[in-house]
Amino acid sequence: MTLAGLDEHIAWIRKEMGDSADLVIRRLKLDWPEPDGADAALVYLEDMADRQQLQDAVIAPLLDRVPPHLSQPADTLDMLGERVLNAGNLQASADRREQIRQMMSGAALLLLDDSDRCLIIMLSGMSDRGVTRTSTQNVVKGPQDAFTETLATNITLIRRRILDSRVRVVKQQAGTVTKTEIAVMYIEGLADPSVVAGVFARLGEIRMKGVLDVEYIEELIRSPKPTLFPSAYNSERPDTVSAYLLEGRIAILVNGTPFVLVVPAVFLDFVQSAEDYYQSPAYSNLVRLIRLMSIAIALLMPAFYIAVTTHHPDIVPTQLLLSLAAQREDVPFPAFIEAVMMALTFEILQEAGIRMPSTIGQAVSIVGTIVIGQAAVEADIVSAAMVIIVAITGIASFVIPSYALSLSIRIYRFIFMFFAAAFGIYGLTVCALFLCMSLARLDSFGVAYLSPFAPYPAKQKNDALLRPPFRMFGRRKRANGGTSS
Amino acid sequence: MIPKQRLILPIACFLLLLTGCWGRREMNDLAIVLAAGIDPAKSGFRVTLQVVDPSQMSRNRATNRSPAILYSGEGATISEAIQRISTKSSRQMYLSHLQIVLINEQLARRGISEPIDPLIRNPLIRPDAVLAVSRGYSTEAVLALVTPFEVNPAMDIYKSLRVSEKIWAPSFATRLLDLEMTLLTKGKQPVLTAITLTGNVKQGRTQSNVEQPLSKGEYRYTGLGVFQGDRLLGWLDEMDSKAFTFLANRVKRTISHVECPSGEGFASLEIHSANARMIPRVRQGRPEAVVKLKLKANIQEVQCRINLTRESDLFALQRLAADETRQTIMDGILHVQHQFGSDIFGFGEAFHHTYPQYWKHWSKDWNKRFAEMPITLELDYRIDKLGKISSPIHNQ
Numbered sequence: 001m002t003l004a005g006l007d008e009h010i011a012w013i014r015k016e017m018g019d020s021a022d023l024v025i026r027r028l029k030l031d032w033p034e035p036d037g038a039d040a041a042l043v044y045l046e047d048m049a050d051r052q053q054l055q056d057a058v059i060a061p062l063l064d065r066v067p068p069h070l071s072q073p074a075d076t077l078d079m080l081g082e083r084v085l086n087a088g089n090l091q092a093s094a095d096r097r098e099q100i101r102q103m104m105s106g107a108a109l110l111l112l113d114d115s116d117r118c119l120i121i122m123l124s125g126m127s128d129r130g131v132t133r134t135s136t137q138n139v140v141k142g143p144q145d146a147f148t149e150t151l152a153t154n155i156t157l158i159r160r161r162i163l164d165s166r167v168r169v170v171k172q173q174a175g176t177v178t179k180t181e182i183a184v185m186y187i188e189g190l191a192d193p194s195v196v197a198g199v200f201a202r203l204g205e206i207r208m209k210g211v212l213d214v215e216y217i218e219e220l221i222r223s224p225k226p227t228l229f230p231s232a233y234n235s236e237r238p239d240t241v242s243a244y245l246l247e248g249r250i251a252i253l254v255n256g257t258p259f260v261l262v263v264p265a266v267f268l269d270f271v272q273s274a275e276d277y278y279q280s281p282a283y284s285n286l287v288r289l290i291r292l293m294s295i296a297i298a299l300l301m302p303a304f305y306i307a308v309t310t311h312h313p314d315i316v317p318t319q320l321l322l323s324l325a326a327q328r329e330d331v332p333f334p335a336f337i338e339a340v341m342m343a344l345t346f347e348i349l350q351e352a353g354i355r356m357p358s359t360i361g362q363a364v365s366i367v368g369t370i371v372i373g374q375a376a377v378e379a380d381i382v383s384a385a386m387v388i389i390v391a392i393t394g395i396a397s398f399v400i401p402s403y404a405l406s407l408s409i410r411i412y413r414f415i416f417m418f419f420a421a422a423f424g425i426y427g428l429t430v431c432a433l434f435l436c437m438s439l440a441r442l443d444s445f446g447v448a449y450l451s452p453f454a455p456y457p458a459k460q461k462n463d464a465l466l467r468p469p470f471r472m473f474g475r476r477k478r479a480n481g482g483t484s485s
Numbered sequence: 486m487i488p489k490q491r492l493i494l495p496i497a498c499f500l501l502l503l504t505g506c507w508g509r510r511e512m513n514d515l516a517i518v519l520a521a522g523i524d525p526a527k528s529g530f531r532v533t534l535q536v537v538d539p540s541q542m543s544r545n546r547a548t549n550r551s552p553a554i555l556y557s558g559e560g561a562t563i564s565e566a567i568q569r570i571s572t573k574s575s576r577q578m579y580l581s582h583l584q585i586v587l588i589n590e591q592l593a594r595r596g597i598s599e600p601i602d603p604l605i606r607n608p609l610i611r612p613d614a615v616l617a618v619s620r621g622y623s624t625e626a627v628l629a630l631v632t633p634f635e636v637n638p639a640m641d642i643y644k645s646l647r648v649s650e651k652i653w654a655p656s657f658a659t660r661l662l663d664l665e666m667t668l669l670t671k672g673k674q675p676v677l678t679a680i681t682l683t684g685n686v687k688q689g690r691t692q693s694n695v696e697q698p699l700s701k702g703e704y705r706y707t708g709l710g711v712f713q714g715d716r717l718l719g720w721l722d723e724m725d726s727k728a729f730t731f732l733a734n735r736v737k738r739t740i741s742h743v744e745c746p747s748g749e750g751f752a753s754l755e756i757h758s759a760n761a762r763m764i765p766r767v768r769q770g771r772p773e774a775v776v777k778l779k780l781k782a783n784i785q786e787v788q789c790r791i792n793l794t795r796e797s798d799l800f801a802l803q804r805l806a807a808d809e810t811r812q813t814i815m816d817g818i819l820h821v822q823h824q825f826g827s828d829i830f831g832f833g834e835a836f837h838h839t840y841p842q843y844w845k846h847w848s849k850d851w852n853k854r855f856a857e858m859p860i861t862l863e864l865d866y867r868i869d870k871l872g873k874i875s876s877p878i879h880n881q
Binding site: 309310311313314318319321322323324325326327328329330331334335421422424 | 509510511512513515517519537539540541542543579581582584609611637640
């Protein structure tokens with residue numbers, strides 16, 4: 001290739017990138033190969049490649065006046081890669097598409113005028129916010145670190161926890177435009193090969209412009225049966241993901257998001273918290289029972305209140321009925337409207353609390369508390385009992401460790417309320433029955449959603465509802481395809 | 486075309502509409518009835534319902550409004566009388582929380598099966614509502630009384646019966662369910678407690694009744710009414726009522742006094758455990774019965790000089806107490822046998838179960854046979870606790 005070749009290559013890249021403003025082309029004049037030297041060009045995207053590294057590992061060695069002494073002439077490109085450059089990860093490629101793709105993820109391209117190949121030097125130095133504390137799945141005791149937006153960091157966080165050569169990391173790209181890097185992690189020998197194959201098959205089917213979060217993946221690889229419940233577990237905790245890998249699950253990491261997807265997932269996963277394993281069994285089990293109770297409260301409490309007060313006041317103890325009736329005396333709305341109004345207000349407050357700038361957070365909570373808690377009751381718009389019910393329901397829904405599950409519970413709560421208002425406890429029962437049926441027919445990569453309870457009897461019920469002490473953990477939990485270790 | 490499976494869900498939803506369970510009513514459309522009274526009237530019955538005003542049950546109630554409202558309606562039937570009330574009330578009468586039903590004495594003497602029928606037929610009325618006969622006053626008068634303690638007179642009347650039943654042997658609460666079962670049982674007759682008013686009844690109806698520590702008018706449960714079938718025959722006094730509750734095994738705790746062995750004062754004994762068993766026997770083709778009664782008591786109060794640490798003194802007291810109790814119970818049984826001839830104790834039922842062959846012949850004229858039947862009492866009376874001190878203080 002001649003000098004014209006180098007110019008042509010640069011021109012092609014320029015055209016391909018639409019003469020992008022952040023495209024840096026740095027021409028270099030090398031002193032070797034002797035005698036006349038060579039023309040080279042370094043092409044990279046500004047700030048995608050780490051400046052410091054570029055300086056130290058690439059430009060400085062290239063411009064070094066002391067040429068390497070070679071016993072025999074070799075290909076300059078290979079010689080540069082093998083003997084001159086200080087960078088760790090580099091490869092030679094003649095594929096121009098591949099070159100562009102690598103440059104997009106932060107590589108610098110070293111073009112030489114006498115070669116149709118080029119050196120791809122991985123220097124990705126995108127600023128990383130660093131490993132910080134978890135923000136959505138907090139624990140009091142136990143590991144506090146959370147995944148970050150950088151895939152490499154996330155893989156490292158898991159690798160550091162499981163120092164076993166059987167940990168497999170398979171990288172793929174998804175998104176026709178974003179070309180997002182995805183890593184699938186599992187432990188060879190623990191994960192069910194057919195589930196692993198299933199995951200790759202479904203990942204291969206993804207045809208989207210972009211993948212910006214695991215949710216994109218989750219929705220695309222979930223089972224086609226319609227449900228409001230989450231069918232894949234996602235976590236920002238490396239310890240949780242590691243624990244699931246040990247159970248034979250498969251983790252899917254997506255570059256650019258601190259959330260990691262775990263499949264297959266069953267209902268109980270969303271009820272358990274990492275902390276269950278970091279505290280004494282007695283305490284953990286108490287908390288687990290409280291959590292299950294909270295789920296029931298979050299799902300059923302307003303519906304039950306509506307059903308009982310509007311359809312079956314006869315089952316309320318007389319004294320309680322009298323005090324409930326006293327509170328409702330001047331409320332102009334039916335109990336159902338009252339409940340929907342309060343529950344909606346609560347949802348609005350909750351959404352506002354998440355979305356608003358954190359600096360004005362207090363204003364909303366003060367207004368919310370005063371408006372709902374006091375003014376509405378005093379103005380006889382809602383009864384005090386309803387405020388208590390909605391408040392308890394709201395707090396109970398925060399106990400649910402998985403945000404994804406609490407979202408589905410919030411949706412189902414309204415469905416239950418409607419049926420309770422229309423048909424009383426009978427409607428509530430039928431609705432609950434349909435919910436159980438719809439959950440029982442779900443599966444996640446072949447694992448029944450309600451396992452280990454349905455189908456019954458299950459082989460492994462250890463650590464299903466209650467967590468036994470660790471010395472009683474005979475084998476790994478649950479029949480999820482992963483064989484025991 | 487929609488697949489068949491897809492159709493199941495919407496069809497199932499429509500099924501919900503066919504159940505007839507559409508009973509939605511808001512709490513502020515209901516008038517919660519806590520007590521009902523049934524009096525005789527020219528047209529048939531006069532039903533009085535005592536309803537709670539919920540706005541008066543809350544913390545910030547207006548003191549000049551009554552927390553309870555009385556509604557009365559007349560009609561040829563009970564249901565008609567109740568429905569007629571809707572012409573003067575803004576809310577529908579809600580009977581599910583009916584706690585107590587009072588029946589006028591005159592009505593009870595004529596027969597209670599008519600007024601009771603709608604109460605046990607209506608699925609909304611709970612079977613554990615208690616019944617009482619208003620003695621000497623109309624039920625309306627009793628329900629109009631303003632009571633201390635409970636804001637709702639009905640709750641006061643109801644709770645008082647429940648509490649005294651536990652700690653005072655002559656009290657006996659009959660639930661709707663009990664009455665229904667007794668009326669359907671052969672060889673057992675029902676009893677209902679009586680409620681009456683004392684003091685200034687007229688002033689007892691005003692708010693001023695509870696404005697000073699001493700109420701001007703009061704209600705009181707007094708003795709049990711003996712029924713023959715559904716008709717009230719007459720009243721048992723306090724001691725006879727006590728005999729009845731002992732035999733009916735419904736004494737949980739009660740108190741009685743006995744004269745000291747030395748004869749100079751009384752000792753008060755609290756019976757804290759009572760267990761009665763009826764054993765029917767047939768001798769020479771005639772019925773007779775033994776009642777085995779086991780009582781355990783502790784000493785509550787001693788007025789006389791007695792050394793309770795000495796065995797002989799304690800036994801002397803125990804013997805006297807046993808004699809006293811035996812006297813009370815035997816008197817009660819004999820009174821019922823001779824005065825009313827109505828088998829409220831259920832001896833007939835015991836014979837029916839144990840000697841069905843004899844019962845076949847006796848059931849027709851059981852009242853007569855019951856009245857003549859010899860009944861013996863085997864009493865096992867034990868004092869097992871002396872209290873915090875053994876002998877009285879002035880003794881030591």
